[in-house]
Amino acid sequence: MTLPKDKTEYRGVWVFLEARRGRLRDVSRQLLGVARGLAQTRGSDVSGVLPSWNVEPLAREAIEFGADRVYLVEDPRLETYTSRPYAKVMATLIGKHKPEIVLFGASKNGRDLGGRLHAMIETGLAADCVKLEIDADGNLDMIRPSFGEKSLAHILCKQHRQQMASARPNVFPIPPRDPARKGEVVREPVEITDADLDAKVVSFEERRGHKGNPIEDAKILVAGGFGLRDPKNFRLLEDLAKELGGAVAASRKAVDAGWVPKDYQVGQTGRTVRPRVYIAVGISGAVQHLAGMQESEKIVAINLDHNAPMFEICDYGLVGDLFQVVPEMTRQLAERKARRPVPVAAR
Amino acid sequence: MAPGPRSIVCIKQVPKAQELQVDPVTNTLKRVGVPSEINPPDRNALEMALQVKDQFGGEVFVLTMGPPVFTSALEEALAMGCDRAFLLTDRILGGSDTVPTAHSLSETIHKIGGYQLIFCGEETTDASTGHVGPGIAGHLDCAQITYCSEVQFLGNRVRGKRSVEDGFETWECPLPCVITANFLSNRPRPPSLSGKIRVKRGGLITTWSCADVGIDPGKVGIRNSPTIVAKVDTVVLPDRKAKIFRGEPKAAVTALLDAMAADGVLSR
């Protein structure tokens, strides 16, 4: 491994801009905000790298979200993400421009790309960071949960350049968009040959589901797990959620069983939620699930097994059969609502 | 029909995540004495490879890099139906991050040779990077399909159903190809009685050091890992002082709702 003799040779904060079906991924926008902050501290600037096809408007958009420069690599062969040509583009440009920091979204493609690339150019890559800062020595402090969120590790890449990290989606806010922001779009020719095209994406099957982020916005979430046994039983949760004015979410096991669309998944590889009340129904409480909901204001656990780890982190626990408990809760809540006096306006 | 492929499955032994506790005194994770297991997604990788073998023949090798105690993970994989196992173990490998790990595994895979498919798990529960699989593909300069929930072996190519945020992509790649298996994508078979008997008879595990494989000591271990863990902050969650209700459902629900109402949790 060759170590840089002079680290000051490396300048600038880069963001891999992921275009997905004509849109910039949210996480790419979020990263532009992070990159701005880091560049400010380092006294450098922010560049985006956008390999795709017919995406010039997205390059402009990236500038409006905070990039000073976007390297645009357009080729019809780059229209859909595949590992090898994208890794080639990144490696080529990194070799040419020598950035100090390269950031990826910890999306499936972001990890696929980062993992391949870091082995090719032999430098460090920290995965799934939730905080990115510059430490006293000017190094990138890459902070990420470890051991199922029971601890936060500070990862440094002191000797090698580049310092690379992927960031967990939806942890960082999307920066405000400024249509007046100026920056340059630099077209970079990277030759993609037939030899670079090993993978063919032969088909795409869209997941059934919804648009938007209802579970992140919901004040009350009723989440179901493998204990629900069957997709149709999610009705019970919908009824309860409706009574409470909340939304339904799910564990990965319920999602991977095909019961619930992926957008509803809470956890390390799903979404991070922080509702006022999180009701976990038939969810054991694996660390990867807790990762996505442990900061909820109040947590209610409903489980048959009194040893379920969810009981260890809840505010209220009910040991019982969800098929009896949940309908009963819905019923009693409705009853309470009916009994509750109309609030006096003056109070 | 062309003979089935040789698959190499990379697995790691990890501490059971659920058993990890924070030491209340030192505020660090207690790792000693914690029972370990095969990294759960790696079981799905093993099952995927074994299903290819069930369907097309060929053979499944299993590879791990780690201390000799990782032998028990290899034994379990063999008992599930793998044909041979390889343990890469060497003191100088200690503290390797994903760069040297991917490098060492690639070199070992290269030494084993004759492979068409390499399987990994989507990520480990202890390092949780998911970088080693694609890293191996980068080193070996071969194709990769990550987050696979299904594979189809096509003789001279492989097709994989790749799970992404908004749906499923089907990728087709030439061989050799690295596949990383999605956690929960299949139901891993338990070790079988005949499998355990084969393990007991012995002779299925090959142990190699870095020198055996020809791994450059200047490329591995903690000193050659680009990243370091500078410090670890333990996340201390607030003690929520759970109120637990049990017993007859109707009364328990009433008690629960009363308590929530009393704490002001139910009012909007």
Add this chain to the structure above:
Amino acid sequence: MEKFEAIVVGAGPAGSAAAYGLAKAGVKTLLVERGKAPGQKAMFGGRIYSFPLHAMIPDFAKDCPIERYVTRENMAFLSDDTALSVTFDAPKLGTGAAASFTAYRAKFDAWLAKKAEEAGAMLITGIRVDKVHRQGGKVAGVATNGDVVLADVVIAADGALSQLARSAGLRGDPSPEEYSVGVKETVELPQKVLEERFNLDEKEGAAYVFAGAASASLRGGGFLYTNKATLSLGLVVSSEDLAVTRTEIGTVMDRFRRHPAIARLTKGGKVLEWSAHLVPELGRAMSPRTYDDGFLLAGDAAGFLLNVGYTFRGVDLAIASGMAAAEAITRARTAGGYSAGNLAVYERLLKERQVTTDLETFAQAPFYLKNPRLFSVYPKLLNEIAEKVYTIDGTGQRKLSEVARAEAKAAKVSPVRMLLDLLGGARAM
């Protein structure tokens, strides 16, 4: 496909003894246990009679994980708050072939399985055998999850519920009246405290059986054994009675634990673990046939268990029957094969090793012990009599026989009934 000469299912005392005997005789043997390690899933009261071990491994005591030799036997009848006990003190009980000792099953079973392995048997753990595999109508191996391993002969030593014996058609499905439920907790006491409290020397141990209020007057009884620095405290209660009276075994155990006679013995102790298990109660009636073509039953799987109130024997019979099964197989091997005809010698060997003789001697015991009066009326009666006899409060003492008659009358048992029960008991014992 893997093939062995013999497969033994279950590495409990019966299975390990059988595998040991087979391996010693040069039979290529596989011993399969579902637990992660032998003994991990086992539970029992805590006492083992050593005579079959003497026969099997004469110097077994050298490394056998023995806690204490039992040198004091106690029998106590409990009412709700009093106890009438009989103590038999005999240091010589702790020596020779007749000795019994206390032990932990996790250690004991692991030790015995190790002996079988050392003798040459292959031990596989963590695999639960589903059923016997048949070829041409005969047992020809075992099957788990569709994976078959062949063998010329299979021994089912898989304990009280013996899934294997059922899969081979030698037993029917279990019904509650055939079983009792056993529960046990291990209570930790500092060794010094324990030895002082029970008045024991370093290696000496005490055994207790309790009748009456111990089992909430349901059929059954309690036990307590001393280990080095723990007590094994537990109950065996008829599952039929529990079902009929809708009683939870946990509730009975709670009350038993709090009985003054027990609370005194366990005072200051810390409960380390808790477990429950089924105990077959019908003895030989459970499984009239113990062998078939290529197939033998041993230990609890064959119903070789003797519960006569004052002693509880299972492990010794399991070991003895395992040894007999091994011997039956080696004889059948010499005779040319493992047909039912050749394996029939098993029954004779069981007799020679005193397994079935002892069981037959007490053949009536389980039925006698099913008499509910023994568990509810009589222990209470005895305590009331004792209370009258020992209460000297100046109101005038009566003769013992008068007290007894009056109490019997109060308890609504006719003297004739009582006499018949006692005679029945005497005959059964």
